[in-house]
Amino acid sequence: MRLVVATCQVDYVGRLTAHLPMAPRLLLVKADGSVSVHADDRAYKPLNWMTPPCSLTEQAHPENPDHRLWIVENKAGEQLRITVSEVHHESHHELGVDPGLVKDGVEAHLQELLAEHIETLGPGYSLVRREYMTAIGPVDILGRDADGVTVAVEIKRRGEIDGVEQLTRYLELLNRDPLLAPVTGIFAAQVIKPQARTLATDRGIRCVTLDYDTLRGIESSDLRLF
Known part of the structure; x- marks a missing residue:
């Protein structure tokens, strides 16, 4: 699992469009390939996300070389475009296979x-x-x-x-x-x-x-x- 706390802007381009203006957020990249964007509220629910199968590419932003651009794209061609202006924290963690939820x-x-x-x-x-x-x-x-x-x-x-x-x-x-x-x-x-x-x-x-x-x-x- 990769955890990135960054100041970023998020744009979803697909069947619908959505925009999150520049602000500090948590970017979560899981081993299954999913990418989700979280704020410091709303409990567990992300602000936006892309479920697998999808691909993640990172590059210099074409309009601002000081920023990085993450492009997360699924098989349908929908994209989560994340513009990162500053990274405050980044870490990687190997969690292994989860034993799963124990039902009541x-x-x-x-x-x-x-x-x-x-x-x-x-x-x-x-x-x-x-x-x-x-x-x-x-x-x-x-x-x-x-x-x-x-x-x-x-x-x-x-x-x-x-x-x-x-x-x-x-x-x-x-x-x-x-x-x-x-x-x-x-x-x-x-x-x-x-x-x-x-x-x-x-x-x-x-x-x-x-x-x-x-x-x-x-x-x-x-x-x-x-």
């Missing part, structure tokens, strides 16, 4: 129950395996739909934007495997926040709300007429 009891149980009742996702669905390992961590459930298309399922107790981002990274990686592609995604949770649902829909990911008691075979206590 409810989340782990949801995964187990959904694997047992995979038809909850739709008629004709079948289980390939739980905890399907990839180079960036395990996919909660790998299955197939009624047409035999591979489906990656990410399970959360509370579905938020970071869970959608996590599933997006898995899908980008899985779709490079000719034995699995095409791979579609399902984001499953007991509660899915509206922002997460909107992002998932925009990325072609289906959202499924899970009822914990129904999966456990417990009759709902909600009052109903019939």
